[in-house]
Structures are given as C-alpha cells and as structure tokens.
Amino acid sequence: MSRTEIVQYIDRADLIADRLARENQPPGTLPGHLLISLFFENSTRTRASFQIAGQRLGFNVVDMSLATSSTGKGETLLDTAMTLNAMRPDVLVVRHAMSGVPHLLSHQVNCAVINAGDGNHEHPTQALTDALTIRRRKGTLEGLTVAICGDIMHSRVARSNIRLLTIMGSTVRVVAPATLMPAGIETFGAEPFESMAEGLEGADVVMMLRLQLERMHGSHVPSTREYFRFFGLDSDKLHAAKDDAVIMHPGPINRGVELDSVLADDIGRSLILEQVAHGVAVRIAVLEALVQDSAPGAPG
Amino acid sequence: MQGGLLTEGKKIIDVGPGLFAEGPPEDAVHIDCAGLVLAPGLIDTRAHLREPGAEHQETLFTASRAAAAGGITSILCTPDTDPVIDGVAEVEFISRRARETSLVKVYATAAITVGGQGRQLSEMGLLAESGVLAFTDANRAVENAGLMFRALKYARSLDLLLVQHPEHPSLTDNGTMNAGPLATRLGLPSRPPIAETILVERDLRLAEAAGARIHFPILSTQGAVEAVLAAKERGVSVTAGTAPHYFSLTEIEVEGWRTFAKVSPPLRVEADRAAIADAVVNGVIDVIASDHSPHHEDSKRQPFEQAAFGMAALETVLPLALEFVHSGRMSLLELLRRVTSGPATIFGVPGGRLAAGEPADLVLLDLDLAWVLDAKEFRSKSQNAPYTAYPVRGKAIRTVVDGRPVFGGET
Numbered sequence: 053m054s055r056t057e058i059v060q061y062i063d064r065a066d067l068i069a070d071r072l073a074r075e076n077q078p079p080g081t082l083p084g085h086l087l088i089s090l091f092f093e094n095s096t097r098t099r100a101s102f103q104i105a106g107q108r109l110g111f112n113v114v115d116m117s118l119a120t121s122s123t124g125k126g127e128t129l130l131d132t133a134m135t136l137n138a139m140r141p142d143v144l145v146v147r148h149a150m151s152g153v154p155h156l157l158s159h160q161v162n163c164a165v166i167n168a169g170d171g172n173h174e175h176p177t178q179a180l181t182d183a184l185t186i187r188r189r190k191g192t193l194e195g196l197t198v199a200i201c202g203d204i205m206h207s208r209v210a211r212s213n214i215r216l217l218t219i220m221g222s223t224v225r226v227v228a229p230a231t232l233m234p235a236g237i238e239t240f241g242a243e244p245f246e247s248m249a250e251g252l253e254g255a256d257v258v259m260m261l262r263l264q265l266e267r268m269h270g271s272h273v274p275s276t277r278e279y280f281r282f283f284g285l286d287s288d289k290l291h292a293a294k295d296d297a298v299i300m301h302p303g304p305i306n307r308g309v310e311l312d313s314v315l316a317d318d319i320g321r322s323l324i325l326e327q328v329a330h331g332v333a334v335r336i337a338v339l340e341a342l343v344q345d346s347a348p349g350a351p352g
Numbered sequence: 353m354q355g356g357l358l359t360e361g362k363k364i365i366d367v368g369p370g371l372f373a374e375g376p377p378e379d380a381v382h383i384d385c386a387g388l389v390l391a392p393g394l395i396d397t398r399a400h401l402r403e404p405g406a407e408h409q410e411t412l413f414t415a416s417r418a419a420a421a422g423g424i425t426s427i428l429c430t431p432d433t434d435p436v437i438d439g440v441a442e443v444e445f446i447s448r449r450a451r452e453t454s455l456v457k458v459y460a461t462a463a464i465t466v467g468g469q470g471r472q473l474s475e476m477g478l479l480a481e482s483g484v485l486a487f488t489d490a491n492r493a494v495e496n497a498g499l500m501f502r503a504l505k506y507a508r509s510l511d512l513l514l515v516q517h518p519e520h521p522s523l524t525d526n527g528t529m530n531a532g533p534l535a536t537r538l539g540l541p542s543r544p545p546i547a548e549t550i551l552v553e554r555d556l557r558l559a560e561a562a563g564a565r566i567h568f569p570i571l572s573t574q575g576a577v578e579a580v581l582a583a584k585e586r587g588v589s590v591t592a593g594t595a596p597h598y599f600s601l602t603e604i605e606v607e608g609w610r611t612f613a614k615v616s617p618p619l620r621v622e623a624d625r626a627a628i629a630d631a632v633v634n635g636v637i638d639v640i641a642s643d644h645s646p647h648h649e650d651s652k653r654q655p656f657e658q659a660a661f662g663m664a665a666l667e668t669v670l671p672l673a674l675e676f677v678h679s680g681r682m683s684l685l686e687l688l689r690r691v692t693s694g695p696a697t698i699f700g701v702p703g704g705r706l707a708a709g710e711p712a713d714l715v716l717l718d719l720d721l722a723w724v725l726d727a728k729e730f731r732s733k734s735q736n737a738p739y740t741a742y743p744v745r746g747k748a749i750r751t752v753v754d755g756r757p758v759f760g761g762e763t
Contacts, residue, residue: 130653150655151539152609171657173539208539235542236533 053176055219058183061337065184069333072108078336083110085343088136089145090116091168092129092153097303097328098168098178102145105335114141129153130160137161142343146170151208164342172206178302179212181334183220185327186257189298194221199251199293200242201227202261202283202310203272205234209302210261214242227251229283231272248283252292259300260285260311276309286312290321298323357390359712362754367706383750383761385716391688392704393425393456393713393751395695397593398515398569399644399666400490401427401458403449404442405434410646410733412446415666416454418732420759422667423748424642425713426457426701431468432490438463438474443482455758456751457713459701461486464503464514470494473503477510485699486567488515491616491661493551495521501558508564513699515567516555518576519617523547528657530603530618538609540656543618549575556583556590565589567698570643572598572617574627581636591698592631593639595665596672599629605738611652611659612727613738615645632690633681638698640690642669646734663737667730671744674719678745684719712755721747 053061068078087106091099099115106113116136129148136144143164146154151171158165169175187193198217204210204226217224218241226237227245237244245251252258263279273279280286285299299315299322307313316322356371357364358380376382396419402410412429419427429446431437437446443460450458462479466472468489476487487507493516494500500516507514527543529535535542552568556579559566571577571594580592597615602625605613613619631637645662652659673691676682696704703713722745727737750760 128650128653129655148655150657153655155609156653156655171539171655172541211537211539234536235531235544236536239533240537 053216053219058180058216058219061180061334061341062184062187064340065180065330065334065337066188068336069184069188069330072329072333078108081108081110082340082343085109085111085142086114086140087111087143087145087339088114088116088139088141089168090132090136090147092146092148093169095147095169097331098147101328101331102166102168102335105332105339108332109336109339111143111339129156133157133160137163143339166338166342169208171208172211173208174212174215175208176212177331177334177338178209179216180338181327181331182213182259182300182302183216184330184334185300185323186298188326188330189323190256193217195223196256197223197225197254198257198259199225199227199255200259200261201248201251201285203232203263204228204237204261205232206264207261211240213259214240218242225251225255227283229273229279248285248289249292252289255293255297257298257300258285258290258293261302262304263306263310276306280309284308284310284312285315287315290315297321300324300327302327357706357714359714359755362712364706364708364710364712366708383716388749389684389717389719390706391715391717392692392706392710393715393753394423394670394691395426395699395701395704396424396642396644396666396669397428397639397695397699398595398641399427399429400432400646400662401429401644402433402646404445408733409648409651411453412449412458413453413455414731414733415644415646416456416458416758418664418666418730419456420751420753421731421748423670423715423717423751424456424666425715425751425753426459426703428459428461428485428699428701430488430490431461431463436463436468437461438466438468440475440478440482443479443484447483456753459483459485461488461515463487464489464494465499468492470496470499473499473506476507476512480510480512485701486513486515488569489517491517493517493519493521497554497558500555501562504559504562504564504566508562513565513567515569516551517616518552518568518571519543519547520551520554523550526657528614528618529606530620532603532621534603534607538606538656545573545575545620545624548573548617549579552576552579556580556588559590560586560588565591567591567593569593569639569641570595570598570617571628571631571637572620573624577627577631577636581631584636591638592636593641594628594632594637595641595643596669597663597665599625599632600672600675601625601738606656609656610738611654611656612663612736614656614659614661615643615663616661629676629681633676638690638694640669640673641695642666644732646732647736648734649736652736664727664730664732664734665737666732668725668737668739670717670748671723671725671746674746675744677719712752714752715748716750716760717746718749719746721745721749723747
C-alpha cells in the first residue's frame, strides 16, 4: 500500500470510529454482501472484529472455523477455498498459521481476500488499527519513535507495523533477545536493539508483542521469569521512554511475561483497549472499500 | 576433435580421428554427426525416482524417458522410496524394474542407516555385493556424529562411498527456505547457510580421521565450498557435487511463495550462487547431478511451509550446465568431465568415456540449438520446476544406451 492509500484508510476509519463511539453505527451500510470469515487458526479479537464490522455494515456474515470445516476430513486448502468460492461470497477473510496462504487463495477465488494474519508474514489490518490508535492519541505518525518489543521473529504484527510506520514517517526500533530477532530486519528500515533500556530511550510509543508459549521454555528464551526480567515491560524500564509514552499490545497479553499487569491496566498510558475498539472501525473501512468501486486496493 | 566412432552390440569397439578415412564400414548403420558433438552419455549421480511407493509422481520408465531426452544414459537413484532401499530385496526390485521398464541404466544407492532413520547401520557389505554403488540417507544427513564416524570407518574397510546431504538437521529445524531478509519478509521459517558449513566441516573431519571417502552431492553455499577446498588441499578423500539450480538460480525464485522453487538445501543468495559456479569451473565441485525430485502438483500447490521439497530436473542438467561453455568459462571437455567421466570415476559407474571396450552409451549434442525451457514440456511424470520461459542453448538430439537408440533419430 502506498502512503496515500494508508492515509485514506486511516482517515475513513477515524471518522467511523467517531461515529461508532457516538451511536454504535457506521456512517452508512452496504446490505446484501456476503462475508465468509475463514479462520484456520484461533483468534478472538480479529475474528470478532471482522464479524462485528461486517454485521455493522449489514453484510451477511458466515463464520467458518477450522473445527467446523472439512480440512479436518482431508480436503486440501485449495479445495476448501474453491468450495467456498462457489457459494459466491463478496469477501473472504482468511487467517492461517502459514505464511502466504491468503496470497495462494487469492489466485483461486474471484472474490476479495483479506489477510487476517498469515503465519509470520503480515497482519495488515492490525497495523492499520495500530496506526489509527497512535494517530488519534498523538495527532500524527510523522516523526514519532515507535519501539516494537518482544518476539519480532515470529510476529506478523511486527512486520506489518514496521512496513506501515516507516512509510508514514515514524522511526521504528525493534527490541528483542538475539534468539527472537529475525535475520536482516535492518533492511526493513527498523533499527534493532537487544536491550530495553537502549531501545526505549526517548520512545513515544512502546508496542509490546505476545511471547508464544512454545518459545518460552528453553527453545528461544530460558524461562518466562528471565524473559520478564530483561524484556518484560514494567514501570522501571518504561522510564527510559518519554514521559508521555503510550503502551500498546495487539493482544492477547501474557500478564507478567511481556507486560506488567499494572501497566497494562493503566488507563492513562495503555491504549490496549482502544486498539480493540479501533480494530472494528478499521475493518469496517477496509470492507467498505473492498465492496465499493472506489477501493484503493486490497491491504496485504 | 573430428573423427569417428564404431559400436558393435553394447560396446564401443573403435574410436578416433580419421577412423573412417576410407568411409564407414558398409554393413554398419551410419550416422553423420557433422556439426554436432558426440559425447559419452551423461551419468546422473542423484535422482529421486519415486518407484517403489510413489508411482503417481514418477516411475523408472517415465524418469528414464526424461533422462534420455536430457542426454542422461545412467542414473543413480536415491533410496528414499517407500519402502526405503536399505536391503538386498529392494535393490533387486530396482534392478529388475530397471531391466524391464527403463530406457536408461539405473543403479541403486542404498541408505546408510536402516530406513534412513539415522539409528542403525544398514547391511552395507551385502548391499554392495548386490550392486549398490554408494550409500546415502538421501535428503537427511546422518545427524549423530558418532554413528556417522562408525559408518565412515565401516565403509572405508569395504572401500565404499558414503554420500551425505550437506545440512545439519538440528540447524535446519523446520526451515523451508534460505535464512535472510527475504525469509524474514515472507514470514517463512528458514535454514541458515551455517547448517551446511557445519555439517560439511564435521564430516570432512570424520572422514579424514576414518581415512574414508565422502561425497557431498549437492552443495549450495560458499562456506561449504571453502571447507571442501581446504579439505582437498590437505588430502582428504572428498568429492563434491551440485545441482544446476544452485549455480543458475537464487532465493529470489521463491518470491510470492513459489513452491516450485522450494528445494533442499534451499536456493541461496547471489554470493553463494557465484561461489558454486566458480567451484564447478575450478573443479572443487567434481560433479553436476540433477537431484531430480518429481512431485505431483498436489504436493506443490500448498502453503509454502507444507509443500514438498525438490524440483524435476532430468531434462535441465545439460542445457543449464552448457551455459558454462557458452559463457566461455569452461571448455566443453572440462564441462563434460563433471557429468560423464567425473561421476564415473567417483561412483564406479561403467561408461563416461569414449574408448574401445566402454559401453556404447552416447549422446549427440547440438551445442548451439537455442530453445526455451518450459517445465510443462517435461517428459517426466511430474512437471514441478520453476522454469516457464527460460532461454537456454544446447540440446541432446539423439541418445543411445548400450548401442540402442532411446531418444531422437529416426530409428
């Protein structure tokens, strides 16, 4: 996506967020469209927010999860996609544990495909949500210093945020233990740090990432308590950031692993629940754009 | 060299300049090769032929049809079939099926360890007696260093050749492509080049200590080439091979999650590609093999992480390798050594030379014929390769095995 397209989406989502806050309704509805949400991987907020976004727009929403689909019966991914395509949806929202699946499916179906998170690749609507949340609090994205901290290697949220925020003129830093830092991350325009004190120095936004359970016990970091000691965000480490720095997290939070509970619930600094609310607004903006002719282009 | 070659039955009986100065013998079939090059048939030391067990992907017959079209007259097949070739019965099955169905010669290699599981040595002595030319656990290196050391010592005592995939399994993990910025961007689990350097360094030391021969069939990294060069210089009995995709392509081919370019070891970066090409030119790499890995489309039309490794390659070895000659980097004779006499010597395969008494396994090449590689045209049962409109020059136009034409010509 270009900077212009990103701004179009965020501007529209901004307006929708205001309207939702006032009257729980988007500015307009687009009834009659069919959205199939196809989640091959567990998700609470992304899945719910796409469904709610679709419903608020008056779409017919069909929710398919791995547990209820035929992939358990040996049907291949492409067969599943083609089967659903035959039911003529307008939008397919796809979440999959493997990178590139929405890309693969988009070549097999003739409806719009939205990437709702694929493997360690991208999560574009989350990045738009985070950008909207930052802009609403800070007024701009330009010139801000954003520190993304934690399991960068396995994070699609980090990748999408780095892409989007650098396009929008923010300075992006990534902070992670060496075992969770992906190769060549500096080529994406993010500056890598292996220490929270250095990485958070003067930051406007501290974005914490979830540490996946399976990485915690010895395979990538020795233990959760050691991880929290060096990379968990507490008020001590937060001192390095600007006084008005805000805390973000795409959820779900491991309290006491990557983020201290007190900070997570600090309504003055934590934007975590705003991220959730804005997620619906962004997804409404994206769905609108995709079913209207004025679509600026599919994210992802 | 201009000259003539005479075959009788399965053998070459005479060859040399001015052989037919008086004209060819009247009772012989005469093939005029003017403007063409007559060479020994290619010997492919590593191809996955899928029979037995995955005949929907390839059979000895369909593979041999592709091989013949690619100028290959002998194939060493890998043991990663179902069942694994780790016993005399499986070797005899391959020999019989080859005799009954294959247009080219097929030699079995067998697993170093039972089932290729990396735990227990296979019956290498008995397998060698039944005709096995080399031992390999195919796409998986023997991980346990102690077991590999014993395998090398045992192989040395019987003068057998061990062939080892070059990557250490504990470092490749679940990696699906080369590690680096592209893997980070595509969000794919990756395999670092160090996985190859470490395994090659380790086995070179083990082979040196055991006094054994070792062959790395498909090197892909600069680090491994440097390790092999250093070992050759200190006298280790090591030989190395590579496949054409490692000197022709880089990781950029997997952009867009293109599973047809998913191979093991993975395609690397330009510095590695160039190092592999240099190693072919200067002889650190002795052999070019196809590493032909046919897969049905269903195994490839998958999310990248789930898709199978490997590409169909029997018909691409010759045209891709000839690029070294066209670019002036190698003489034709030097290049042919990498695919004929080189592998013949290392693996003990009959053929690979134009000399009286050698098998009449021959290929007639049109070096300058320009054509376009397109995987859809492959004669292999599977067409999984990332070439769609890849311009090449040089082609086998007639292939002969044991004096019998198996490809091209009117007979």
